[in-house]
Every structure is written in C-alpha cells, then in structure tokens.
Amino acid sequence: MSNPDGQGSALSPVISGLFIAPVMKLFYIKAATLSMTLLSFVDDGTILAQSKQLDDNNVGLRKAYKIIYLLFVAFALVLEHNKTELFHFSRRRDAYNPSLDLGYAPHTSATPLKPKTYWRYLGFYFDRGLTFQEHVCYYATKAFTTVQAMRMRGNSTRGLSPKQRRLLYRSCVVPIATYGYRLWYFDGARNKGGMNQLKRMQQKAALWITGAFCTSPTGGLEALAGLIPVHLMLKKLATRAVYRVATLSDTHPLRSMLGEGLLKRAAPHARSAALMTPAMQGKVKSTVMEVEERVHTLTESFEPFAPEARPGDRLLDRYADHKLISNQYQAASAAIIYKGHHELERTRYVSGRVTTPDAELNAISCAVRLAVKQANCQHIMVFTDSMGSAHRAVDPGVHSGQAFSLSVCRALEEWFEEDDLHRITFVYVPSALWWDIHGEAHKYVTELKVRVGRRKTDNSIDTLRSRAAHSVLDSWNSTFQDPTYQGSEFLELQQPDGRPLQPSYLNGGPWLSTFGHSITEFTRVCRCITGHAPIGAPASMSSFAAAIATLCTTPDFSGILQLL
Template identity: 75%
Template sequence: MLKKLATHAMYHISTLLDTHPLRSMMGERLLKWAEPHAHSATLMTPAMRGKVKSTVMEVDKPIHTLTESFEPFVPEARPGDQLLDRYADCLHFDECDPTQDRRLYLDKLIAKARADPLTVLAATDGSVPQSNQYQAASAAIIYKGHRKLERTHYVSGRVTAPDAELNAISCVVHLAVKQANCQHIMVFTDSMGSAHRAVDPSVHSGQAFSLSVCRTLREWFEVDDLCCITFVYVPSALQWDIHGEAHKYVTELKVRVGCRKTDNSLDVLHSRAAHSVLDSWSSTFQDPTYRSSEFLELQWPDGQPLQPSYLNGGPWLSTFGHSITEFAHICWCITGHAPIGAYYRCFKINEPHGCTCRAALQSCQHILFCCHDRYSVHYPRFLGDIASFLKYNPTVFGFNRDPLGVG
C-alpha cells in the first residue's frame, strides 16, 4: 500500500504549478519555470546523481513515462467561472434509473430526438484491449435524424477505458457544435463518470480533453441561450442502436504498440503501479516466512487461494468488516495471534500452553480440527467455515473475561 501511494505521489509531481517550490529541487525535465535550488538535481553532475539516494532522485526516473501535461490554475477552473457554475441549466445528465426498462426508455428518447431537426445525436465509446500489445481506441459517431453526419475512430495510446471514453466525448463535442442548426446535442455513452469528468476542468487524468470540452461548450452556449447538451447513459450490454454501432466501430480498430513512444495517461500509470504492488504482494505472500507458518490458508469457493489485496477492503475485511468483534476474532484465528497456548509459548508468556481437552499444545490448528471441547466443523477452507465455527464458539479466540470474546 505504501509503495503504491509513493508511486502515485511521484506521478503527481507533474501536476504541480510550473513555479512550484518543489520543482526547484527536481531534475531538468521537471524544473519548468522554477529557479533551481543550490542542491537541485538539475545542478548535479552525472556521477553525483548516481550516488545520491533520495525521493527527489526516485521521482526523476519514472516521470518520463507520463506524457500528459496539466494546467492546475486555468481560468476555466476558477470557482464561479466553471462551466457547471455558469451554464448549469444547459448541462444535463440522464443517469440510469434502476426501476425503468432502459432499452424501452432509450428507444422512446431517440425517436423523439430524431424528430427534432435541431438535435444532433452522438455516440461515443472507448475500448481497451485485453492484450498489452494493442493500444486503446476511441470512437465517435454523430447523426441528425436518421442521417449519419460523421464518424471517426482512432488510437488513444496506453490509457484506461474512462480515459478513452473522455477522449471520444471531447471529439464528439467538437464535431457536433460545428453542425448547422444545432441547438441540442445528445451524447449516448456507457460511462457517466467520463461524462461528468468531461465538464470538470480540475486536474485529473485526461484534463486536456476536459478543458477542450469546457472551452468548446462555453463558446457554443454564449452564441445561443437555447443551446444545451445532454449526456445519456447506455448500458454497454444492451448493444443499443447508435451506441452499439459505436462500440462495434471502435472494437474494429486494433493498432499494436509500436517502437515509438506511446501516450500514457496518469490513471493508467496509477493502475500499473497498483497491479505491480498487488502482484509483488501476492508473490511474497507465498513465502511462509513472510506470512508466518501459523497463518491459516483459505480458499475462494472456486478453489483459488485467498490472496492479499487492498481493493474493496481485501477479502477478509470485505467479508467481516461489518462487525468489529467478529473481525477481531477472524484476525486472531487466521494469524494465530490469540490468547492460546501456542501464542504464549512463542512469545514466552507465563501462561499454560496446554488445551482444556488435555492436549499438550493449544494451537489454532488443534482448536479448529482436533479439540473435543469445541464444536468442530469440516476443514475450514472458506471464510464462511470460520464464521460458522466462531458462531458456535464466540469466545474461543478471545479473552474469557468478556462474554463477546474481546478483551
């Protein structure tokens, strides 16, 4: 977790103002308009750079992989001047209502929009191939009525799916505002997160596309007070109408990553850092000396072993995080750090090592599988098995003086 946060922090250096004091300590690529400090990496000789070990030197190594540029203090981001502040009535987001038949709703919506000669229909989609050999792609299609006006698809580099979708939204907005007799743009997308981000000028992955959308829409809104734009959510699984066409169109484009430098977004580098940390953690976790020989190995229902993760609280916290007492019991049980004989012996605590059933050593394995004084279950392969055991033995891995087993 700390390694992931440290890597994220390194990339966020690039989002700082060009004259930020921290830049004065950085290397030449990150110095920008800041005055170099006397001990700046910029002023170091190559030999000295090789010897110095510090966070500043670590930042300089991976930052070149980030190809995005950011503008932290643009006029469009000032409170009160943002697009959502000045033109809130012109921006609409048609989110999904779980109580409605979305396909039927969309069919009625597009039929009404096609009958309006002042409405331009647009569909966007972004695609990230599963293979790292291919670049992400974006697609945009615009219609007026039943007549297709334009369509385009192109590579977006190494980016996340929301980044590719944001790129497509930026493209479709530029195409739509150029159409004659257009007062209403209706954008069909399967990523409302990207739609909201498209009108957010703050620093984030793909900020350049958001700023482009904000500037284009601002100019368009100023020309005619009746102009407005609506972002409509379309579940990708529906493969519906023009959005289904956009999805098919974008997946047709497959371009390999070449020898030339490929664009990398901030979010995709964050994602890589997270996956790298998780892979390293899973690999290290296989070593008994790392996880402790007393650690209880469990499985998922599909037979795969439980691996450590911080995503959504990890497998253990996401299962038992609703109850502090239950989670404490689970931790003591799985790690063996409980007031039992094996723990007392390991840490040389002056307490009995034997079990109440007269076994020589009271360990977690003994309590779960062998002890006749406890309600036993079948081999606890799953977290649910442990929960079942603790349900009938609420004080087994706790302190006897507390009825809930927590001292």
C-alpha cells in the first residue's frame, strides 16, 4: 500500500497509522464471516488465512483483498498491486509453493509463474514449512562474511588489539547472527544444521581474535577469546527472553498468543494457547509454548505504564532539586531509622531469591517508607554501599524490583508535596569502612536466616536472569573438561588456590583480560597454550619457551596463575 505522506518522511508512520487504522476497523466488520486476520506495519499490510486446502485460502484471500481495495478507494488511498505477494505455508510434502502473483497457479509448463522457495518480510525469511532454514542460512552467511571482512582490520602482528577484536565481533557480528533467533530456537526445534553454521562462523572469529592456527581446537580458542559457545549463548538469551514477557503491557499483542494465565487484558487470538486443548498443547513446539511453560517461575509483578513512570510526572522530573547524591565516605545502614544518635525504629524481613542489588533496593524502600512517617522530619539521609540501587530506587520504569521503586516514589511524592523544604540525600559509604552503625545494621540483618523450604519462594527477574547466565557457565565449564573439546595439548593453568582456570565470557575471560592488550604477546600465548605450531614446521621449542617465559614474567599475571 502506498504512503499518503511520502515514504521516508518523519511523519510517515504517524500519518499512515491515522489513515490505516479506520481501514482495519472497517475490514474486520465487513470480513467478519471470512475468519481473516489483518496485520499492519506502518505501510505494509498482511492478510492471514488458514484452512484445510490451499484453494480455500485463495478464495478467502481474494474476497478479503477486494474488501481492502474498496476501502482504500473510499479513503482516497492507493494499493500498489505490483508489490502484492501470495505465500502459502504447509507442512505437507506434496503441497505447492506460492507464486509471486495474487493469482495462484501451480508451476507447470503451461504457466511462466515460478513458485518462491521463501518469503522475506520485515527482515525475516519464511519458508513453506516454517522451519526458518533459509533465515538461519542467510544471517549465518552474512555474519561469516562480516567476520571475513574484519580480517583486514588486523592480523597476528598488527592492527586492532585482541580485546578490540572481541568487542568488534560481539558488537557487530553477534547481533547479525542472532537476529530473529527466537523464530527457530526453542525447545524441540530441529536446528542442528543452522547451529553448525553459526559454530563455523564463531570458529573463524576465534581464530582471528587469538591469532592461532586453523588446526587449533575450537573449544580451546573460544575459551582463550572469551567467547561462549554458540549453543550456550542462545540458551542463555532464550531463557532470559522468556522472563521479559512478564514485563509486557497487559494489552501487548504477544499476550494474545499466550495461555489464559498470561492473557491479562489482551483478547485471545484464534490460535492462542489459551484456546488449545491440553493434548494439543503437548504436541505444539514453539517459542510461545516455551514461554507458557517457564515464565511462571517468575513471581515478581511489573507495571509497564505506572502513572509515576510517565515522562514529566516522574519523581525526578517534578522534584529534581529535592534529591541529592553524595559520594563522600560516610557510614552505611540498612533498615534502621535514626534521629540524630537516637534509634527510632528498625525492621527486617525475608526478600526471597533476589540479587544483592535487589536486596539493597528492598532495604532502601523500607527505610524511606519508615522515615517519611516520622514527625517533624525535614531531611532524610540514606547511607548505602550500592549507588546503583540508590538510582534505581527513584526510577519507576520497568526493572527488577520495580515494586520497591514505585513504593519509594509514591512515598516521597506525598512527602515532598507537604513541604518544599523536604529533602532526601543518598550517601555512598563503602562497606569496607565498617562504621559502627553499618556494623549494627549488618549484624541485625544477618541474624535473620530462613532456609528455602518446600513453600513457593519469590523470585525476582534479575535472579532468574542471573541463574540462566550461571547455568550456561556451568555447562561450559563442564564441557571444557573434555580433552576432545579443549584440545589434547591445551596447557592447564591454576589459580593460587589450586583450582584450574575456567573459561568465562565476563570481561573477556581470564586469558584475554590479562594478555589482550598486546597482539603479538596474546598470539604467542594462545599458540603456546593450545600447543599448535605451523604445519610442516619443526617443533619450535624456543617459541614455546619464550611464551612460557612471558607467562611467568608478565607483571599483571605473576602471582595470579601458576603453571602446572
């Protein structure tokens, strides 16, 4: 459909929405008997139909297209027929693929129409059976060629440093490779072929980052470069994405596809999980069903459109001069309220499974709500060793612990309105100072110890996201113990406490974070650790000895690791 305001204009999406919204409303009224679904993305429209036979789809689509055409004419809009495409999805092996035109015809010698093998829409590549093999192949190839092109930015002797190469790969290539991964990566999906393509792409990136030889084992190179294996990276991203569904608004279109417990105020779609029988839910494998199965682990609730989070009405928008943050070394306290040197009140309670910032935010929320209730209170000073939690306490947006932030914002808003002289100051105090009041609060909090029993325990979203990250790290460490993965000649290093050094993607991992500042040094170290020399060259013991000497004499590394 053509754009009434000119494609590319700043007002294009707005004007298109104003014109197309009534068209979509009237379409659903006039096409109520056709059981069609109409989607619109700015000036791109899609009509969806589902039936037992392809011919039945064609009849319904022709009628729906005629209704759309007449509505566009009535609104003085134009449909661009030459851009119209028809595509059929079917899991039957004998089903025909779609043709390029709206007039569908099988591919025979009597017609020049050739069926399309895939359909590109909004950057996603759909095939007939919705296996998304073409989608994975396209973006894996694009990522691979991008890595190949990056090789001109450095080699084993000059160019970008290993740290910069890893940053460039993670910033520019990984988003390309994982674009739309939730289409094809979910429990029960057959994606072995696509996964192998991505593994080969990352192997090429690891070779470029480390400067090692192409015969080096992929597992060892990924560990040295701080690159988590592709299948574990996707597992972490998919698990964390499941919990983000809980942060969606009550009327978000995605909720219409979920089960009854997650619908909220969204109307169920005709193919929604809420309308499936239990037997059908057990057969269907998709991202939606994966969300339906796992998201209930999260017990935290969110308010995506809380009144306190509206721009202009946020606490810091209205009372910016009432809040101060101090970085002076003062004292730290938990939920213990003092007036001068006199203790007024203290409280503590169980927070459930939460991260340290969540617990700190919980304590700040409790302290603020108690402080504003004190008579003749003009200035509140909150001492904390977590300034991140202090900033989050007055941020009403969607984040882990949003309920605590909203309670702080609501309490402070009422308190600020009572008197213009009311102020609150957050003071940063390192816990290492061990101020006596901080010690008292620490002792008071740690005395409360409640075991995790059989009862359902609250889980914050950051806790579950952190658990997903630790889970894939544990899987990576377990896989790394296999000599066939890391390489039979991989040089094992130990930490000062005797534990073997384990791979990690945090800060580039232990090897890259130590030697990644020098190209030649990191290259020599990688070749030494993997035990690989150029093919056909003699066993260059002098090079290995020089690399080992580098390991032992590097100031940043001595005293941290020990060679076996």
